[in-house]
Amino acid sequence: MAKACIGIDLGGTFIKFALLDEQLSIQAQLQAPTPADGGPDAVIEAMAAGAKQLLEQQGMSTDQVLGVGIGSPGPLDLENGIVIGTPNIPGFQNLPIRDRLSQALDLPAELENDANAAALGEFLLGRGKHLQNMVLLTLGTGIGSGIVVEGRLIHGAHGIGAECGHMIVQPGGELCGCGQRGCLERYASATYLAQHARRLVEVDHRPSSLAEVLRKNGDIDARDIQAARRAGDPLAEEVWDRATLYLAIGCVSLCRVFDPDLIVLSGGLTNAGSDLTQPLMQHFRRQHWTLAEPRTDIVLSALGNDVGVIGAACVALQKFRK
Numbered sequence: 001m002a003k004a005c006i007g008i009d010l011g012g013t014f015i016k017f018a019l020l021d022e023q024l025s026i027q028a029q030l031q032a033p034t035p036a037d038g039g040p041d042a043v044i045e046a047m048a049a050g051a052k053q054l055l056e057q058q059g060m061s062t063d064q065v066l067g068v069g070i071g072s073p074g075p076l077d078l079e080n081g082i083v084i085g086t087p088n089i090p091g092f093q094n095l096p097i098r099d100r101l102s103q104a105l106d107l108p109a110e111l112e113n114d115a116n117a118a119a120l121g122e123f124l125l126g127r128g129k130h131l132q133n134m135v136l137l138t139l140g141t142g143i144g145s146g147i148v149v150e151g152r153l154i155h156g157a158h159g160i161g162a163e164c165g166h167m168i169v170q171p172g173g174e175l176c177g178c179g180q181r182g183c184l185e186r187y188a189s190a191t192y193l194a195q196h197a198r199r200l201v202e203v204d205h206r207p208s209s210l211a212e213v214l215r216k217n218g219d220i221d222a223r224d225i226q227a228a229r230r231a232g233d234p235l236a237e238e239v240w241d242r243a244t245l246y247l248a249i250g251c252v253s254l255c256r257v258f259d260p261d262l263i264v265l266s267g268g269l270t271n272a273g274s275d276l277t278q279p280l281m282q283h284f285r286r287q288h289w290t291l292a293e294p295r296t297d298i299v300l301s302a303l304g305n306d307v308g309v310i311g312a313a314c315v316a317l318q319k320f321r322k
């Protein structure tokens, strides 16, 4: 059989694994809980165990594998394969994850930012197939992103480029975890969209059916807001409209800088489907310059929840395939 690559997508809750052959066809996938409380040793052990299990399932040995790609939240030192720190997994400070996993599996490994890996996966196997320029935004707790320009992922001079969630869209705006004010993710991620609605209901005492949701469930999430908006709740409409407006502003700015063929959306908020894309496209067209018609389309990921792990395997294939 042709040689294969393993992708590992490291998340705060789950570790996902995928095996791709050299033709980029998915051979097998599995998922395991992240033993975050066990610290780095336990997490690396779980990553190695999952990769071995994937090979066993396929009746394969490590000499049939070209290498392993790891998609990890950052910040990362890509050159040296080090996780500098990640808020969701305690003890991950300056962890040489690439070399530790490589030793544990006796296979070459490559580290990539998780959103960059997802962008590469979508570019090679999803919406980006046959294109050259694409931006992927992951709309979840925060906003991650990866940018493909003329067929290549961009990393920047210091390996920390393509952080579109931290583009400032509101001067003096909400304080972001990164230390800047007014970052896009504070206005348009699933988490902060919900936080904004909760604040309007709880602190400003604005009337809304979401007050009842908050009383019953103790919190409000993006799905609650989508449902309330569909039922005609004006506050839910206002909150949804604000988030899609900021997201549209972010997308217009990306078009001005990169002129991508496509902006692809993934992550939890995309479960809203056309409830997300329709108002977003309306705002996008209104905010777009008038010098020319918009030529960049905004679409949902074709790979869905697997985009990160498939992308991680693509990272390995690109690195280790001759």
Ligand SMILES: [Zn+2]
Pocket (backbone or CB within 6 Å): 165, 166, 176, 177, 178, 179, 180, 183
């Ligand atoms: Zn920020």
